[in-house]
Amino acid sequence: MEQWITVTAIRLDGKLTRDEIFTDLKARVDTLRAAGITPGLGTVLVGDDPGSQSYVKGKHSDCAKVGISSIRKDLPADITQEQLNAAIDELNADPACTGYIVQLPLPKHLDENAALERIAPEKDADGLHPINLGRLVLGKESTLPCTPRGVIHLLRRYDIPLDGAHVTVVGRGVTIGRPIGLLLTRRSENATVTLCHTGTKDLAAETRRADIIVAAAGVAHLITADMVKPGAAVVDVGVSRTDAGLQGDVAPDVWDVAGAVSPNPGGVGPLTRAFLLANVVERAEQQLAAAEA
Numbered sequence: 397m398e399q400w401i402t403v404t405a406i407r408l409d410g411k412l413t414r415d416e417i418f419t420d421l422k423a424r425v426d427t428l429r430a431a432g433i434t435p436g437l438g439t440v441l442v443g444d445d446p447g448s449q450s451y452v453k454g455k456h457s458d459c460a461k462v463g464i465s466s467i468r469k470d471l472p473a474d475i476t477q478e479q480l481n482a483a484i485d486e487l488n489a490d491p492a493c494t495g496y497i498v499q500l501p502l503p504k505h506l507d508e509n510a511a512l513e514r515i516a517p518e519k520d521a522d523g524l525h526p527i528n529l530g531r532l533v534l535g536k537e538s539t540l541p542c543t544p545r546g547v548i549h550l551l552r553r554y555d556i557p558l559d560g561a562h563v564t565v566v567g568r569g570v571t572i573g574r575p576i577g578l579l580l581t582r583r584s585e586n587a588t589v590t591l592c593h594t595g596t597k598d599l600a601a602e603t604r605r606a607d608i609i610v611a612a613a614g615v616a617h618l619i620t621a622d623m624v625k626p627g628a629a630v631v632d633v634g635v636s637r638t639d640a641g642l643q644g645d646v647a648p649d650v651w652d653v654a655g656a657v658s659p660n661p662g663g664v665g666p667l668t669r670a671f672l673l674a675n676v677v678e679r680a681e682q683q684l685a686a687a688e689a
C-alpha cells in the first residue's frame with residue numbers, strides 16, 4: 397500500500413538565521429577595527445578526534461567570514477595537564493586573543509573542569525567558566541553559553557512564543573541542558589522549564605505536555621512522533637555519529653506532528669558557532685567601551 401508522508405512542520409532554519417547574524421557581526425567587527433580593536437578567537441584543540449577537528453575548522457572559517465582573526469593551538473593527545481595549562485596561560489596573556497575556547501571533550505586523562513576554570517573569565521567565549529555560569533545563576537551580566545543562546549534566538553526568529561510556554565529539556569549536560577533552563581526562566585523569556593535526564597521515569601509524558609521540546613540527550617532519534625504534542629516546536633540539539641552518518645535526537649516522523657522542527661544538521665549547530673563569534677565580538681565591544689570611558 398502506498399504511504400503518504402505529510403510534512404507539516406515549519407523548518408527552523410539555522411543556516412539562514414546564522415547568515416543574518418553574520419551580516420550584523422561583520423558590520424560590528426568593521427566598527428571595532430576602525431576603532432583599533434581587532435577581535436581574535438583562540439581555539440585549543442587536544443588530540444585528533446575527527447569530529448572536534450571539523451568543528452574547530454568550522455569555527456575558524458566562520459571567523460574569516462566576519463573579519464575576526466583567529467589563533468589555533470592544536471596539541472597532541474598525550475600532552476600533560478601542565479602543558480595544557482601552559483597553552484591556556486599563553487592565550488590568557490595574548491592581547492591578540494580577545495576570546496577563546498578549549499574544545500571539549502578533552503582526552504580522558506585531562507581535567508576538563510580545571511581547564512575551564514583556568515580560562516580568564518573575561519576571555520571565556522563559551523560562557524562555560526564557573527564565574528560566568530555563576531553570574532548567570534545570579535542574573536548578572538555574563539558571557540552566555542553559545543548553544544542555549546542559539547536555541548533561544550532560533551525560537552524567537554520564528555516567532556515561537558516563550559512567555560508562559562512549557563519547555564521540556566531532555567539532557568542535563570553542562571553545555572546545554574543545565575544552562576538553558578537558566579536562560580528560559582529569566583523574566584525576559586518567562587518560560588516554565590522541566591529538565592529530563594536518564595533518571596526521568598516517564599520521558600514521553602514530560603515531552604508530550606511541552607509546547608517546546610529541546611532535545612539535547614545525544615541519543616539518536618530518541619524523540620519520536622508519539623512523544624510530541626501536535627503543533628509543538630522541537631529543537632534538535634543532540635548529535636550522534638552513527639554508521640548512517642550524523643543523526644540528531646529527533647526522529648524523522650516528528651515532522652508529521654510538530655508545528656516547527658529544527659533540522660540537524662542545519663539547525664542549532666550553525667547558531668552555536670555564530671554565538672561563539674557574537675560572544676567574542678561582545679567582549680571586544682566591552683573592551684572598547686572600557687577604553688573610551
Ligand SMILES: Nc1nc(=O)c2c([nH]1)NC[C@@H]1CN(c3ccc(C(=O)N[C@@H](CCC(=O)O)C(=O)O)cc3)C=[N+]21
Nearest residue numbers: 450451497498499500501522661662663665666668669
Ligand atoms: N568548548 C566547546 N565549545 C563548543 O561549543 C563545543 C565543544 N567544545 N565541543 C563540541 C560541541 C559540538 N559543537 C558543535 C558546533 C557546531 C556544529 C555544527 O555547525 N554542525 C553543523 C554540521 C557540521 C558537520 O557536518 O560536521 C550543522 O549542524 O549544520 C555542531 C556541533 C560545539 N561544541
